[in-house]
Amino acid sequence: MAAYALLASRPALRPAAVAGGGAGIGLLAAAVLLRQPRLVPWALAAAGGGYAATRAGVHVVDGWAALAGAGLLLAGELGFWSAGDDPRIAVEGSLLRRRALTTAVLVSAAALVGFVLLGVAAVAASSGLVVAAAGVAAAVAAVGLVLRQLRAP
Amino acid sequence: MNAAASPKLRGYAVLSATGLLAALVTGRPELVALTAPFLVALAAGLLLVQRPRLQARVRLGSVRAFEDDEVEATIALAAGPAVERLDVYLRLPAEVVLVDGRNPVSLRLARGERRELALRLRLDRWGGHRLAPLHVRAAGPLGLVTWEAVLPGAPELRVYPREAALRRALPPRETQLYAGNEVSRRRGEGIEFADLRPFAPGDAVRRVNWRASAKRGELWVNESHPERNTDVILFVDSFAEARLDRTSTLDLAVRATAALADAYVGRRDRVGLIGFGGILRWLVPGTGVVQLYRIVDALIDTEIVLSYYWRDLQVLPRRTLPPSALVLALSPLLDERSVGALLDLRARGFDLAVLDVSPIPFTPRPASGLDALAYDIWALRRDALRHRLQQAGVAVTEWRPGVPLQGALEEVRAFRRHARLARV
Numbered sequence: 001m002a003a004y005a006l007l008a009s010r011p012a013l014r015p016a017a018v019a020g021g022g023a024g025i026g027l028l029a030a031a032v033l034l035r036q037p038r039l040v041p042w043a044l045a046a047a048g049g050g051y052a053a054t055r056a057g058v059h060v061v062d063g064w065a066a067l068a069g070a071g072l073l074l075a076g077e078l079g080f081w082s083a084g085d086d087p088r089i090a091v092e093g094s095l096l097r098r099r100a101l102t103t104a105v106l107v108s109a110a111a112l113v114g115f116v117l118l119g120v121a122a123v124a125a126s127s128g129l130v131v132a133a134a135g136v137a138a139a140v141a142a143v144g145l146v147l148r149q150l151r152a153p
Numbered sequence: 154m155n156a157a158a159s160p161k162l163r164g165y166a167v168l169s170a171t172g173l174l175a176a177l178v179t180g181r182p183e184l185v186a187l188t189a190p191f192l193v194a195l196a197a198g199l200l201l202v203q204r205p206r207l208q209a210r211v212r213l214g215s216v217r218a219f220e221d222d223e224v225e226a227t228i229a230l231a232a233g234p235a236v237e238r239l240d241v242y243l244r245l246p247a248e249v250v251l252v253d254g255r256n257p258v259s260l261r262l263a264r265g266e267r268r269e270l271a272l273r274l275r276l277d278r279w280g281g282h283r284l285a286p287l288h289v290r291a292a293g294p295l296g297l298v299t300w301e302a303v304l305p306g307a308p309e310l311r312v313y314p315r316e317a318a319l320r321r322a323l324p325p326r327e328t329q330l331y332a333g334n335e336v337s338r339r340r341g342e343g344i345e346f347a348d349l350r351p352f353a354p355g356d357a358v359r360r361v362n363w364r365a366s367a368k369r370g371e372l373w374v375n376e377s378h379p380e381r382n383t384d385v386i387l388f389v390d391s392f393a394e395a396r397l398d399r400t401s402t403l404d405l406a407v408r409a410t411a412a413l414a415d416a417y418v419g420r421r422d423r424v425g426l427i428g429f430g431g432i433l434r435w436l437v438p439g440t441g442v443v444q445l446y447r448i449v450d451a452l453i454d455t456e457i458v459l460s461y462y463w464r465d466l467q468v469l470p471r472r473t474l475p476p477s478a479l480v481l482a483l484s485p486l487l488d489e490r491s492v493g494a495l496l497d498l499r500a501r502g503f504d505l506a507v508l509d510v511s512p513i514p515f516t517p518r519p520a521s522g523l524d525a526l527a528y529d530i531w532a533l534r535r536d537a538l539r540h541r542l543q544q545a546g547v548a549v550t551e552w553r554p555g556v557p558l559q560g561a562l563e564e565v566r567a568f569r570r571h572a573r574l575a576r577v
Contacts, residue, residue: 002194024393037159037161040160041165044168045168045171048168051183052175052179052181052183052187055183061183062183065182065184065186068186068187069189069190071186073190073191073193076164076191078159080296088257089242089258090255090259091258091259091260092258093259095261099238102295105195106197106295106437107357109193109197110194111194113190113193114188114189114190115186116185117182117185118182120185121185143201145196149454
């Protein structure tokens with residue numbers, strides 16, 4: 001993700017990509033080495049922020065953003081897996097295989113959704129306010145759903 | 154089970170909300186594509202999750218065993234809905250070692266599945282060990298929500314100390330009234346010849362010594378020593394112990410007490426127990442195998458309880474310390490309160506013998522310097538304390554690990570043979 005942001009950015013914005021990507025890698029390494037899962041979201045935010053910074057002033061939508069998002073999710077899943085795993089606990093092989101398969105399916109599905117979203121955005125780019133309103137509604141609904149689940153799991 | 158949101162759920166929720174709002178503010182669809190995977194993970198993880206209904210129970214192959222035995226423990230699990238990830242951890246005391254099996258373990262239970270996890274455990278030390286609690290933690294498919302529960306584990310596992318076989322026990326000076334294996338110093342009906350005396354009305358004819366009667370011209374009868382039982386009180390000092398690695402003076406004392414109780418019960422003696430420490434315990438003297446089990450059961454609950462308060466021996470019921478009983482104390486002589494109680498017993502006229510379970514081998518001597526000097530002074534003071542007890546007429550001997558208990562008892566026996574009672 002950090003490498004992609006570095007390669008895809010304009011020369012003027014490369015420092016931002018390097019800073020974001022470097023911070024993301026550093027935080028992820030710290031999360032894994034220190035076994036602190038709470039650092040993983042910060043690592044993802046730093047890497048995502050670095051990528052977003054490289055898109056400033058670019059009017060063309062990046063078609064690979066869906067894969068970048070899926071890559072971020074994969075990094076997050078693997079980061080949480082490594083940081084939260086306790087080596088003292090013996091894990092059954094079938095559970096490991098199932099978890100790896102679940103992660104692969106999830107990342108694939110996420111990439112597919114990302115591509116669909118980008119496609120819809122390209123088609124409805126001229127819709128302006130309607131799309132923005134739908135986006136806000138979706139965001140609010142998503143956050144509300146998450147908070148509700150958090151309150152009563 | 155208590156539910157909790159994982160750091161992943163909170164992190165993904167915050168990332169999703171931030172990303173979507175940033176996409177709206179900046180008007181960049183890439184940020185939506187960047188955020189969408191986390192929303193997908195949240196939606197999938199929360200929609201697929203099911204509250205687990207789990208039953209877990211721990212069974213033991215045997216609830217009674219001896220030191221160094223191995224026992225089987227089984228954790229039986231039964232799931233209602235499928236549990237994607239289940240962490241199971243049975244907390245084991247330090248004296249119980251896992252030999253075979255996996256603990257803790259992480260596994261998956263399908264819907265309605267029943268599973269048994271077998272553990273083979275080695276029991277390193279005597280005592281009442283509780284294999285508890287059983288910790289279980291279940292997680293949903295993506296680990297966004299976890300449920301935790303602490304369940305009561307197995308019933309108490311009682312591990313008895315291994316007893317050393319004793320060829321002969323230490324005999325008390327005085328015997329009691331009932332029949333036993335100890336030849337009494339009194340005269341009466343028995344097998345051991347004691348003396349001759351003139352015939353008296355009421356004497357049985359079979360006791361007449363015809364050879365002596367013919368020589369003296371009047372009837373003389375044989376007198377004999379009767380075989381009687383004795384009262385023995387085993388006194389275990391649990392005020393303090395010296396420990397090195399996994400062995401301690403208390404371990405040695407408890408094993409020796411079990412061996413002594415076995416030997417005395419085998420001689421049909423009445424045996425009682427006093428556990429003198431932070432917690433004062435006692436068992437009224439009794440005979441038979443039941444009493445032996447009572448003593449061993451009481452012994453394995455013996456532990457060092459740190460306390461600055463103690464009860465004097467005065468609180469003991471009178472029957473616990475019968476007169477003419479042999480009080481056999483096993484003590485590391487580390488605590489002034491125990492030494493005071495032993496001297497008190499001696500002053501009250503009890504036949505007292507002390508096995509000093511030496512803490513010296515459990516305390517390595519410093520190489521040099523003031524610490525080494527302090528160590529030497531401490532060892533000398535221990536010698537002086539033993540001498541003080543001997544001066545009071547107490548048979549005391551030092552018993553070190555590796556020396557057979559029988560050897561230490563023979564030292565006490567030799568001292569008692571030659572020592573005379575002192576007035577204290």
